[in-house]
Amino acid sequence: MDFKFSEKEEMLREEIRKFAKAELAGKDFVSGMEEESRDEDWEFAMQISKKLAQKGWLTMAWPREYGGQGASFFEQHVYIDEAGYWGIPGTTMGISGIGWVGPSLMLFGTEEQKKKYIPLIASGDPDGVWCTAYSEPNAGSDFANIQTRAIKNGDEYILNGQKIWTSCAHRARWCWIAVRTDATVAKKQHGISLLILDMQSPGITIKPILNYAGIHIFNELFFDNVKVPVTNLVGTENRGWYHLMQSLAFERHSMAPQFYGTARRLLEHIVKYTGGIRYHGKSLSADPMVRHKLAERTIELETLKMFGYEITWKMSKGLIPIYEAARNKAYCDLVMQRLATTGTEIIGAYSQVDMWSKWGKVMGHIVRLYMMFPGLEIAAGTDEVQKNIIGQFKLGLPRPY
């Protein structure tokens, strides 16, 4: 047992801190899912993406031949944690590309695909922004139920159907899409394929869906005879389900360190806030209820930290953490919900003030998290889906459905 970060990792941490202070001066973000935000935020995020790419951090754990630095998983962990803490925007470029498209292409993409798409993502340019189209109106938690059809016609697939809850589609240059290529199979997990879709192809209609906070993250996508070259097939035709399981695990890996960083910063802000508020003639920070709530939140955060360390360590050992990724996702959700709720209880009536308002407390960050957490909990698989994965993969319990 040894929980010390190496000297190299600590040096990187210092460098990222310097970068954040220099680049974000005056902009204290804390929690940034840049695709959720306004056009000017997106633009700023993309400027930072470019700088991160130049620093070699954007895709640091990727091999050098793919525009990475060949950094260790622990260096990447430090980077993600610090980026979360400082709220550095642009670290994920709409999530998909850096999160799982790049790593998945390295595993099962063709040489041509690797050469074309991976360096684009690593460059931090807007042409490296991806979205992911998995969900459909009748394929949510029952993800294998997807119906969007891709029928092979010569050297093209012809796409027809509909996707929903597609984050970042309105910003993305490319789409990582799961489609049905064989509708005759007995088991619905078979007959699914993964394609790379050029978002500028004719026949794609993007319709925004505003969330209840009025923020544009999601979109509906409609496909009307959209042509996709067969060379855009990723992996093996009709075996897409198995590639997807791997991609989803990539998606959940980095959640713990990233949210740990963000939440730690938010907690610091909340602690500071309680010190400046008078309540019953004393500082709010002296209130036993407040003290206990914040102590409880700290325990959860420190537990999340350990889960993040554990998964990074397992990856560094060459293991593929499946249940651990699901556990970290589910635990992240719990921590997020409790921190957001406690935060609103501390700012009290000000928790109804809009996150953008000049009257908001703690720079609107608590309200932002409070409004976002139910959606973030559902994204990348609900709590129930994660717990089914843990039940089967770790505990060996029979499938409940």
Add this chain to the structure above:
Amino acid sequence: MDFEFNEQQNMLKTMARDFLSKECTKTKVRELEKDPKGYDPDMWSKMVELGWMGLIFPEQYSGTGADLMELAVLMEEMGKNITPGPFFSTIALCAIPILKFGTETHKAKYLPPIADGKNIWSLALTEHSGRFEASDVNCIAKYDGKYYVINGEKWFVPYAHVADYLLVLCRTESGHKPEDGLTLFIVRTRSRGVKSELIQTIAGDGQCRVKFKNTKVSKRDILGKVGKGWDMVKYIMQRATILKCAEVSGACQAVLEMTTAYAKDRTQFDKPIGSFMAIQHKIVDMLTDVEGLQYLVYYTAWLLSTGGKADMQVSLTKAKANEVYQRICIDGIKVHGAIGFTMDHDIGCYFRRVKAAEYMLGDTDLHLEKVAVGLGL
């Protein structure tokens, strides 16, 4: 960073598991709950032979020089099996502060008999309030010119009735703060005026009320400095607390394991009950609790054995251990249904020990408050 045990830690873990699963069966645990001594001297001497008593002592005191991390590994295994007896009180509560604060004479005199299994020790700290606050210490030690004379009573002193020595926290002067003026005395239980009485506890785990009536202690038997007893209590509160957490972590792992096995085995509505989402997700939550606690314990034990700052980390781990142990047992019993509610089933052996662990070295509220202080609140 490395989450793996080293070779030595692995050997210790395997040895402890093999030994305890053979020697410390649940039948034995139930017997000992009714036994007036509360431990098995035969098993105790075998533990001595395995070198567990002197594990963390330097060689000159008949030990093997292991660190706190290794002791935590051992405590985790003891917790898995439930190992009744005065190991924790002797080693964690007493030997650890003697090693740190004792004079050469103290160490040479008291440590080898502990390593050899000849002496049992315990810490007499808590009083009538049952809490770990300095302000609750009313036991008085008055210097009569030749001896310190102790009067008062201590509660929830583990295994005092079989102990040879006690570390007794007394007030030697009244200071400005409750923490001032406390002194830790080494008291022989055979001394005049010391009387231990077993408290009938749920777990039958040998906790006592100890009365001191004009008990005389020489100056030589003061541990550390007069009036500085609370500094030592703080040290004990760190090291011994994390060892208690390691024990609790082991117990929780065992409860999870038996609950998972039962959910696979037990059939209702023609299906294993573990296939029902309501049951499965409850067990998954137990797993997340258990793994979270386990890693916090390792991390904190590592911090302490490498000399890191760990006050807040110890407290958040203890608060978590308190909450998790109770929740795991309650949910585990619910998954078992009526059978989990019986004396015959092992899960009850763990549930009976929840409160003893929770109130040993500070309850949840006390530790949450320490975390709040650590946060700068």
